[in-house]
Amino acid sequence: MNHIVIIGAGQAAAQAVVSLRQGGYNDAITLIGDEQELPYQRPPLSKKYLSGEMEAERLFFRGQEYYDNENVTLKLGCRVTAISTDEKTVTLDDQSELAFSKLIICTGSRPRQLPLPGADLANIFDVRTIADIDAMKPAFTPGKKLIIIGGGYIGLETAAVACKMGLETIVIEAADRVLARVTDPVMSDFYQRVHAEEGVTILTGTGVAGLHGTGGAVSGVELSDERILEADCVVVGIGIVPNIEL
Numbered sequence: 001m002n003h004i005v006i007i008g009a010g011q012a013a014a015q016a017v018v019s020l021r022q023g024g025y026n027d028a029i030t031l032i033g034d035e036q037e038l039p040y041q042r043p044p045l046s047k048k049y050l051s052g053e054m055e056a057e058r059l060f061f062r063g064q065e066y067y068d069n070e071n072v073t074l075k076l077g078c079r080v081t082a083i084s085t086d087e088k089t090v091t092l093d094d095q096s097e098l099a100f101s102k103l104i105i106c107t108g109s110r111p112r113q114l115p116l117p118g119a120d121l122a123n124i125f126d127v128r129t130i131a132d133i134d135a136m137k138p139a140f141t142p143g144k145k146l147i148i149i150g151g152g153y154i155g156l157e158t159a160a161v162a163c164k165m166g167l168e169t170i171v172i173e174a175a176d177r178v179l180a181r182v183t184d185p186v187m188s189d190f191y192q193r194v195h196a197e198e199g200v201t202i203l204t205g206t207g208v209a210g211l212h213g214t215g216g217a218v219s220g221v222e223l224s225d226e227r228i229l230e231a232d233c234v235v236v237g238i239g240i241v242p243n244i245e246l
Contacts, residue, residue, distance in 0.1 A: 002027035005090055005098055007080050007246070008106030009033025011041065014061040016104050021070050030073040030098060032080055032090070037130055038064060046127045046157040050137070051165065056130055083246055109240035114149065118211030121218040123233040127154050136235070142166030144232040147221045149208055151178035154237035156191060159200045162235075170201045170229060172221070177204055 004020065006013045009031055017029060033039065040059035048054035057063075067074055075092070082091040089097045111126040113119060125136045140146070144167050148155045151173030163169045171178070177188040178195075192202050207224030211234065220228045 002101045003099060004029050004102045004104065005100040006031045006104045006106060007090065008108055009035060009039045009074075009076065010106060010108045011039070011061070012108070013104070013106040014039035016106065017067075017070070017072055018062075028071070028073070030075060030100075031067075032075045032078060032092070032098075034077065034079045035129055035131070036077045038062070038067075038074070038076070040130065042128070045130070045133050046154055047161060049130070050133050050140070050158065051161050052137075059130070080246060105246065107243040107246065109242050111236065112239040112241050114208070114211070114236055114238065116208060116210050118213055118218065119236075121211055121213040121216065123217045124211065125233065125235050127158055127235060127237060136233075139233040140165055140167060144168070145230050146170070146233050146235065147172060147229055147231040148235045148237060149221070150237035150239070151175070151202065151204065152181065152237055152239070153179070155235070156195060158235050158237065159195060160198065163195075163199045169199070170203065171195070172206050172208060172223070173202065173204045174207050175204065178202060 006016055013031055017031060020029060037056065038060045040061060044054055044059060049059060079093045080090045081093050089099050091097050111128050123139050126132050140162060142165065146162050146167040146169045148159050148169065148171045151171050155171055156178060159169050159171050177185060178192050179188050195202060208221060209224050210222045211218055212220040212222060212228060218231055218234050221231050221234060222228050
C-alpha cells in the first residue's frame, strides 16, 4: 500500500499535501509536526497575531475539515527521532513506528540562540511559533522597556508592533545598518527612518555582550561598549538554524 509520510508541518508540508491531492495521489498521507496546531502561516506572528488583530484560527492554511475530507492523518505534538531507509519506517518520540513508501522531509528551521551569559533568563523571547507569541503577549504592556536584538525583518516587524502597543522599544543591530543582508543601503535608511519616526530607537554597529537578570528574569542588556540598557523583556531575532539533525 502506498503511504506518503511528511515530516514537518509548516508551509512546505501543508503545500505538499495540497499538491499531492491536486496531482492525483489518492492513497494515504500522514503529516507529522512537533507543534499542537494545524499547519499555519508564520509571517503574521510578528504583526497582526502579536497585536491581537488576528486570531490563531485565521493563521491556519486549512481547517481540520480539509484534512479529514482528504484522508490526511495528522500527528501533531510529536517528533520523528529516527528514519530507517532500509525498512522504510520512521520512529516517533513515543517509540511508535510508521511505515512509508515515500518520505518527504520538511523540517524547516529554528531560531538561532544567543550564545551569551543570561540567554536563559525569563522574558527573553523568540518569534517563530504561536506558542512563542502567546508567551510574549503578557509581557507586552504599555510602558515596558523592550529591547530587540537583531535588525532584520523579524526584529523590525516586532519593533513596529511593540511601539504601537506602547512599549519603549530599542533595536540593537551589530551591522552598520538594518536589513543589511537582504536590502541595499537606501532601503535600510528608509526603514530606519520610518521606525524612528514612530518612536523606535535603533542602535546600529552595536554588539551585545550579555544579559543581566533579577529574580530569574531579564533586567538589562549589556552592550559591547559596556553600557547596560534596562529591559523588562527581550526579543531575539538573529537568524535561523536549519533542522538537519535527522
